[in-house]
Amino acid sequence: MPNMSPNKVPMPHQEPNVRNKNVAEVATGYTLEMAQEEADRCLQCKHKPCVNGCPVGVQIPEFIALIKEGDIEGAYDKIKETNALPAVCGRVCPQEDQCEKLCVRAIKHEAVGIGRLERFVADYHMANGENKIPNIEKNGHKVAVVGAGPAGLTCAGDLAKKGYEVTVYEALHKAGGVLEYGIPEFRLPKAIVSKEVQA
Ligand code: SF4
Incomplete structure (x- = not known):
């Protein structure tokens, strides 16, 4: 059964009285447990309306399913198939007007936190993964x-x-x-x- 909570798992953040004394990032990012709890809110819709809202066509339900399975590097590879900058997009893309706007969970409640999950995957990769250099055959141009x-x-x-x-x-x-x-x-x-x- 999916997690039918009407709201996204809250994003941890610096408290106002702390963040008004530094310039560090306000939102501090999901833990693995939080990300998997949020990933459980995805219904894995067969028609993938969220993907239609993504300018680069990230395969959203697929990468979220990999988070649920605990395969975070697999989720990273899935996002990177079409998005070169997931840590940036997870932070500053206007998801509320793009993928999350079309999420079926947004019809009645809050959308799945697609941006938060993308950010989690990218940050996890930066902390734990390796950048693979793909073996690409040159085309001579x-x-x-x-x-x-x-x-x-x-x-x-x-x-x-x-x-x-x-x-x-x-x-x-x-x-x-x-x-x-x-x-x-x-x-x-x-x-x-x-x-x-x-x-
Ligand atoms: S529309 Fe929302 S619930 Fe459906 S697959 Fe996309 S993210 Fe998951």
Whole structure:
């Protein structure tokens, strides 16, 4: 039986009297137990309406099912099939207007916390997993991508998966674009951006 709680498992966060004295991230992320409890709220809908709301088509019920099974690295691989930046998207994507808006659980109650689960999986991978270097056969073509913001990095990653030799050009000191220079630390820590760009 799925977890029919009407509300998402609450996101742990810094208390106001603590967070007003630092610039660290306010939301501190699910534990494995919390993530599995939230994953249990997913009904594994056969028609996957949530996927239609995801701009990059993450296979949402599949990755959530892997969390339920305890295969967090498998969930990470599933998300990475279509999303190059899961730790970033899990934090700053407007899920309430995208995947979670179309979640069937949102018809009567709160949607499944898809963004929170994506963030959990990405953070778990950063703490416990290894970045695998895929063995991709080169296709003999070179591509230059101008700008190492989220669009440029995603484009570069997708082209590299198809065998192109990609060079990314960036005018500023660090890769990440708006992720590095436009979103405050308490919302998206720079260390997370750097690790995700490296992955
Ligand atoms: S719509 Fe909601 S409940 Fe259904 S598969 Fe997607 S996340 Fe799970």
